[in-house]
Amino acid sequence: MTPTPAHSAPESRRTALAEARLAAYLPMVYVAWADGDLEPEEIAGIRARMAAELPASCRDPLGSWLDPGAPPAAGELAVLLANIRRAGRELPEVARRSLTVLGEELALRRGTTLHPREREALSAIETALGLDGAEAAHGLVAEAPRQPEVIPPPAPFDVAALAAFLDGEQRATRERLRRLLASPEFAYLSEPDRETYRAQVLSWCHRLAEEGIGSLGLPREHGGAGDPAAFLAAFETIAHHDLSLLVKYGVQFGLFAGGIHQLGTERHHTAWLPAAGRLDLPGSFAMTETGHGSNVADLETTACYDPADGTFDIHTPHPGARKDYIGNAARDARLAVVFAQLETGGARQGVHAFIVPIREETGRILPGIHIEDCGPKLGLNGVDNGRIGFDHVRVPREALLDRFAAVAPDGTYSSPIASPGRRFFTTLGTLVGGRVSVALASVATAKSALCIAVRYAERRRQFGAPGGAETVLLDYPSHQRRLLPRLAQTYALHFALRELGARYVEMQTNGEGHRDVEGLAAGLKAVATWHATDTIQACREACGGQGYLSENRFAALKGDSDVFTTFEGDNTVLLQLVAKGLLSEYKKQFGDMHFLDLMRYVASQAGTAVRELNPIITRRTDPEHLRDPEFHLSAMRWREEHLLASVARRLRRRLGDGMEPTQAMLECQTHLLALARSHVDRVVVERANAAVAAITDVPGELGTVLRPLLALHALARLEADAGWLLEHGVLEAAKARAIRTQVDALCLELRPAALGLVDAFAIPDELLAAPIAID
Ligand SMILES: Cc1cc2nc3c(=O)[nH]c(=O)nc-3n(C[C@H](O)[C@H](O)[C@H](O)COP(=O)(O)OP(=O)(O)OC[C@H]3O[C@@H](n4cnc5c(N)ncnc54)[C@H](O)[C@@H]3O)c2cc1C
Numbered sequence: 001m002t003p004t005p006a007h008s009a010p011e012s013r014r015t016a017l018a019e020a021r022l023a024a025y026l027p028m029v030y031v032a033w034a035d036g037d038l039e040p041e042e043i044a045g046i047r048a049r050m051a052a053e054l055p056a057s058c059r060d061p062l063g064s065w066l067d068p069g070a071p072p073a074a075g076e077l078a079v080l081l082a083n084i085r086r087a088g089r090e091l092p093e094v095a096r097r098s099l100t101v102l103g104e105e106l107a108l109r110r111g112t113t114l115h116p117r118e119r120e121a122l123s124a125i126e127t128a129l130g131l132d133g134a135e136a137a138h139g140l141v142a143e144a145p146r147q148p149e150v151i152p153p154p155a156p157f158d159v160a161a162l163a164a165f166l167d168g169e170q171r172a173t174r175e176r177l178r179r180l181l182a183s184p185e186f187a188y189l190s191e192p193d194r195e196t197y198r199a200q201v202l203s204w205c206h207r208l209a210e211e212g213i214g215s216l217g218l219p220r221e222h223g224g225a226g227d228p229a230a231f232l233a234a235f236e237t238i239a240h241h242d243l244s245l246l247v248k249y250g251v252q253f254g255l256f257a258g259g260i261h262q263l264g265t266e267r268h269h270t271a272w273l274p275a276a277g278r279l280d281l282p283g284s285f286a287m288t289e290t291g292h293g294s295n296v297a298d299l300e301t302t303a304c305y306d307p308a309d310g311t312f313d314i315h316t317p318h319p320g321a322r323k324d325y326i327g328n329a330a331r332d333a334r335l336a337v338v339f340a341q342l343e344t345g346g347a348r349q350g351v352h353a354f355i356v357p358i359r360e361e362t363g364r365i366l367p368g369i370h371i372e373d374c375g376p377k378l379g380l381n382g383v384d385n386g387r388i389g390f391d392h393v394r395v396p397r398e399a400l401l402d403r404f405a406a407v408a409p410d411g412t413y414s415s416p417i418a419s420p421g422r423r424f425f426t427t428l429g430t431l432v433g434g435r436v437s438v439a440l441a442s443v444a445t446a447k448s449a450l451c452i453a454v455r456y457a458e459r460r461r462q463f464g465a466p467g468g469a470e471t472v473l474l475d476y477p478s479h480q481r482r483l484l485p486r487l488a489q490t491y492a493l494h495f496a497l498r499e500l501g502a503r504y505v506e507m508q509t510n511g512e513g514h515r516d517v518e519g520l521a522a523g524l525k526a527v528a529t530w531h532a533t534d535t536i537q538a539c540r541e542a543c544g545g546q547g548y549l550s551e552n553r554f555a556a557l558k559g560d561s562d563v564f565t566t567f568e569g570d571n572t573v574l575l576q577l578v579a580k581g582l583l584s585e586y587k588k589q590f591g592d593m594h595f596l597d598l599m600r601y602v603a604s605q606a607g608t609a610v611r612e613l614n615p616i617i618t619r620r621t622d623p624e625h626l627r628d629p630e631f632h633l634s635a636m637r638w639r640e641e642h643l644l645a646s647v648a649r650r651l652r653r654r655l656g657d658g659m660e661p662t663q664a665m666l667e668c669q670t671h672l673l674a675l676a677r678s679h680v681d682r683v684v685v686e687r688a689n690a691a692v693a694a695i696t697d698v699p700g701e702l703g704t705v706l707r708p709l710l711a712l713h714a715l716a717r718l719e720a721d722a723g724w725l726l727e728h729g730v731l732e733a734a735k736a737r738a739i740r741t742q743v744d745a746l747c748l749e750l751r752p753a754a755l756g757l758v759d760a761f762a763i764p765d766e767l768l769a770a771p772i773a774i775d
Contacts, residue, residue: 021055025050025103049121050062097137165702180207180208228504236443240767242382244382263401283333283334284328285337289321305344314395316391330373337401338355358371404426440501443490443493446531448761491710525569540558543772575680578680674724688713689710
């Protein structure tokens with residue numbers, strides 16, 4: 001029996017569907033293909049067995065359905081199934097006893113009675129298929145069950161109370177921003193061209209400025225609200241909206257106006273801040289150059305002071321020294337805060353910031369300024385990033401932002417900070433607000449992604465037991481594993497960042513604690529931005545094809561937030577700063593100790609700080625212990641102390657052998673990065689636990705859900721680093737296994753809380769704007 005060459009396979013298959021005599025065979029044909037488990041030889045065997053009982057006229061049409069070389073397409077199988085179902089609906093219940101009985105009844109309905117030998121053959125094939133015939137027949141004839149709508153049970157805690165707790169002291173600012181951004185004037189554009197998009201983003205920015213939201217962090221005496229906490233809260237909330245708006249807002253009010261505020265003095269504040277805060281004066285923050293991004297100290301733009309006319313000559317010596325990627329530069333900025341090497345009296349004094357006009361009010365580019373558009377980007381295409389070159393542009397002496405250094409009319413340089421290195425780091429340190437803001441925005445974007453993915457996972461069904469409702473995605477352990485540890489980390493970072501924000505505000509208000517805030521901001525910025533990138537991708541995949549559609553927002557979230565890992569300090573570079581900060585913590589006690597002596601000291605001190613591992617603890621696997629924050633913190637502290645002591649030993653050895661410090665640090669670089677990451681992990685767990693311990697809601701429900709959530713986060717972090725912990729004996733194999741089991745158990749336990757946990761982020765539907773996430 002071979003398919004007739006005279007007819008195409010589809011035609012022959014249609015003939016088979018019409019042939020009354022073949023009706024008995026069709027259920028078996030469908031099951032043979034749909035089951036998907038049969039080898040080509042087995043299909044050929046079934047075909048041969050059927051053909052033996054059929055008259056010649058029926059062999060070819062049936063054979064065309066069972067040709068292993070040309071299997072029926074999915075659409076043809078769907079037609080076959082629909083045929084069987086249509087006819088099967090009218091059959092008595094008894095027809096569902098087996099595939100053979102079903103076939104017999106289908107044939108009978110079309111006036112054909114099976115010969116006993118045919119019946120025997122069908123029965124033998126059914127047996128050979130190894131199926132439960134009754135179940136298969138039922139599955140064929142029964143209508144596909146209509147999927148019951150999923151109505152999630154109420155959250156096992158008070159969602160509104162958690163939302164209020166997450167909002168914290170700046171609740172009113174957040175509520176105000178949510179209302180404003182959810183209004184129709186802030187509705188997202190659908191596939192705008194670049195110019196339309198940029199114009200819209202600028203116009204949104206103007207609306208924020210009109211509402212006084214741009215100048216929240218600027219001093220009252222210069223038109224602001226003097227409220228840096230409100231500025232951070234506004235930034236975090238805007239991060240739920242279009243991220244081009246967020247970045248444009250950040251460049252104008254955070255970097256440009258904030259740069260003048262932090263690095264300038266009264267005359268600069270009076271001259272520029274009111275207009276900058278109202279967005280009457282659009283500006284840029286021009287630090288990065290094509291040739292130097294992370295390495296700011298070696299920027300090449302020059303600012304040479306000329307005492308003859310009291311001006312600085314701002315110059316780009318070669319194309320590699322052009323300012324690059326500068327936000328606001330390609331289209332809107334009229335003024336720029338430009339970082340350049342200050343030179344006076346023939347001596348270089350390092351990188352300083354200057355106010356440089358780049359456009360007239362009409363938008364015309366000023367003489368000596370060259371601006372290029374950076375062109376299309378991976379995301380943030382509503383922001384006009386550009387390159388700026390300076391061809392001996394003269395600016396007055398007063399253009400130097402002189403909080404940390406001044407140049408007298410005769411060219412004499414002076415600074416309250418004697419050491420050039422300290423001056424440089426103090427200058428950059430004042431810009432830490434950008435890092436705090438980007439870290440907050442990253443967690444906000446992770447919240448948006450999780451909110452969309454968890455809501456979808458609560459509704460979407462896929463696969464299930466035959467005849468029953470399909471399974472809700474979030475009931476799959478794999479889905480819980482993908483979403484819940486990331487949700488837990490989002491909460492942990494939220495709490496850690498809330499504390500960082502508070503310390504930053506304190507630093508702004510009373511000037512205390514610069515160093516601590518800088519180190520913490522660098523570490524948390526790196527971890528939070530990586531977390532956002534990872535979470536958005538996981539959420540995108542968790543929504544399948546729907547996740548890929550632009551209307552469901554992941555395309556924008558991914559493309560627009562991706563660069564968070566790079567700007568405001570590249571993450572890898574930042575983590576090295578964190579590690580160096582940890583090493584030099586010891587330096588505080590010993591002032592200007594030589595680097596080698598310092599490493600000797602760190603190695604000995606950190607070495608004694610690394611406690612003996614307690615063999616009972618390394619073996620304990622009971623859930624109570626595994627969920628105990630004390631266990632998480634002690635394991636994380638041990639890892640951090642061990643990494644600190646061991647890297648100090650390695651550095652000491654190299655320095656002792658006469659190696660240059662830079663080379664020694666290079667050889668230990670990955671070790672330093674591991675130290676920094678372990679430090680940030682520990683800090684996040686510590687701060688998050690402290691925040692939750694402080695909860696005093698009356699029914700105590702919030703702690704009941706947040707404690708296991710934080711345990712999930714901590715255990716997932718330990719699980720991720722189980723290799724190192726096993727290597728160093730912090731865990732025994734049984735304990736590593738128990739941690740994995742406990743992570744699964746916590747995912748299952750927290751599954752009913754997932755929806756409430758994302759709803760507590762209080763992101764308005766208008767901002768979320770993903771159809772799959774909205775009722
Ligand atoms: C969309 C966008 C907007 C921006 N807006 C502004 C703006 O408004 N103003 C502004 O001044 N700048 C802006 N930037 C620039 C941004 O701050 C820089 O891109 C960033 O600092 C990184 O510099 P780079 O691009 O030169 O990368 P590089 O420093 O060359 O880094 C490239 C890679 O090398 C690695 N690397 C570098 N140094 C080390 C090291 N010591 N050890 C190990 N690895 C290392 C990094 O991890 C990175 O992976 C923007 C950039 C973008 C993309």
